[in-house]
Amino acid sequence: MSAPRLEVDLEKIRHNASALVSQLRGRGISVTGVTKACLGEPRFANALLGAGIKGLGDSRIENIEAMRRAGIKAPMTLIRSPMPSQADRVVAHADISFNTELDVIGALSAAARRAGRRHGVVLMVEMGDLREGIMPGDLQETVRAALRFPNIDLKGIGTNLACQSGVSPDAGNMSDLSRLADVLDEAFGLVIRVVSGGNSSNLEWALSGEKAGRINNLRLGESILLGLNPLDRQPIEGLYTNAISLVAEVIEAKTKPSRPWGKIAQTAFGAMPPSGQDGSAFRTILALGRQDIDPLGLTAAPGIEVLGASSDHLMVDTGKSYVSAGSEMTFQLNYSALLRAMTSPFVTKTYSLPAGQGAFEARMAPGPRSSEELHQWH
Numbered sequence: 284m285s286a287p288r289l290e291v292d293l294e295k296i297r298h299n300a301s302a303l304v305s306q307l308r309g310r311g312i313s314v315t316g317v318t319k320a321c322l323g324e325p326r327f328a329n330a331l332l333g334a335g336i337k338g339l340g341d342s343r344i345e346n347i348e349a350m351r352r353a354g355i356k357a358p359m360t361l362i363r364s365p366m367p368s369q370a371d372r373v374v375a376h377a378d379i380s381f382n383t384e385l386d387v388i389g390a391l392s393a394a395a396r397r398a399g400r401r402h403g404v405v406l407m408v409e410m411g412d413l414r415e416g417i418m419p420g421d422l423q424e425t426v427r428a429a430l431r432f433p434n435i436d437l438k439g440i441g442t443n444l445a446c447q448s449g450v451s452p453d454a455g456n457m458s459d460l461s462r463l464a465d466v467l468d469e470a471f472g473l474v475i476r477v478v479s480g481g482n483s484s485n486l487e488w489a490l491s492g493e494k495a496g497r498i499n500n501l502r503l504g505e506s507i508l509l510g511l512n513p514l515d516r517q518p519i520e521g522l523y524t525n526a527i528s529l530v531a532e533v534i535e536a537k538t539k540p541s542r543p544w545g546k547i548a549q550t551a552f553g554a555m556p557p558s559g560q561d562g563s564a565f566r567t568i569l570a571l572g573r574q575d576i577d578p579l580g581l582t583a584a585p586g587i588e589v590l591g592a593s594s595d596h597l598m599v600d601t602g603k604s605y606v607s608a609g610s611e612m613t614f615q616l617n618y619s620a621l622l623r624a625m626t627s628p629f630v631t632k633t634y635s636l637p638a639g640q641g642a643f644e645a646r647m648a649p650g651p652r653s654s655e656e657l658h659q660w661h
């Protein structure tokens with residue numbers, strides 16, 4: 284098999300998605316499966332749909348187009364405000380888009396008229412995280428204007444937290460969002476059907492037993508892929524944290540002094556080199572670098588430490604064990620490393636099929652039993 288490669292276990296992905304769908308269903312909240320970290324890979328999208336997810340969301344129209352080309356018919360939402368220059372493509376392939384600017388909605392409206400279609404709009408509201416969103420005080424005026432655009436259907440409102448500034452979703456900001464939906468319905472007559480409360484970082488709030496209020500949708504990516512709560516990156520009970528792993532190949536393995544020698548200046552990426560301890564260690568180099576991953580986002584198996592990376596070399600300390608050139612090493616990734624690996628043309632992506640679809644039966648694990656087991660290396 285070629286290296287480096289990402290191995291995505293679609294059975295574990297399906298398990299994670301289905302666990303979240305059923306827990307949230309009990310709270311009256313639907314799940315939009317976010318496909319952007321897998322670049323709209325149709326096999327990933329189909330695993331989400333197989334888990335009971337009804338709608339997909341992606342931040343890039345290119346990914347949505349790729350899923351359409353693969354024959355995926357599920358409702359699709361563009362979860363980043365469209366570029367007006369892409370309005371025609373958005374209207375042609377996405378059913379709904381998230382919006383904050385009337386100029387953009389105007390461009391979508393014109394594109395929808397030209398195409399003889401209708402396009403759904405969810406207005407994003409700024410709730411404090413300072414990424415995208417209409418200020419709450421301006422929302423009513425924006426809704427009034429949005430309702431007048433031909434070929435545009437206002438579907439609802441949404442917000443996104445814990446991205447730019449790390450503002451946590453909580454009972455306060457979620458009930459504020461619910462109240463905005465009520466106010467708009469009173470002013471304009473039941474116009475708000477979807478209230479999309481946020482991303483994976485909303486799960487702690489959503490599963491805490493707090494009243495969901497008007498919140499009836501979440502958009503989930505990271506929690507399905509990595510099984511982690513983005514607020515503290517701790518495992519979510521009952522989910523696999525090892526659905527995705529990265530395999531790289533060793534190209535050098537030598538015993539070397541732990542400290543560099545010579546006159547020390549900056550490294551290739553600016554920082555001072557780590558000083559290291561006295562003595563020597565097995566230093567192993569893998570054919571993997573910053574072009575492929577974020578080295579800070581890699582976790583190796585116990586006893587193996589990632590020392591750093593240049594563009595094309597990943598240095599690891601294998602402690603007392605010697606790993607020869609040509610052997611493979613497996614890592615787990617955080618979201619940042621995963622995004623970079625998915626977008627690197629040098630990293631092969633492999634997807635095992637979920638249960639009932641044939642391949643990789645032998646690799647299918649039974650359902651997780653304990654959080655310790657979920658963390659096990661496979």
Ligand SMILES: *Cc1c(COP(=O)(O)O)cnc(C)c1O
Pocket residue numbers: 317319342362363443481482483484502503504505506513
């Ligand atoms: C990426 C994204 C999501 C999904 O976030 P996760 O933390 O991966 O669940 C949801 N909503 C918007 C607007 C996004 O850009």
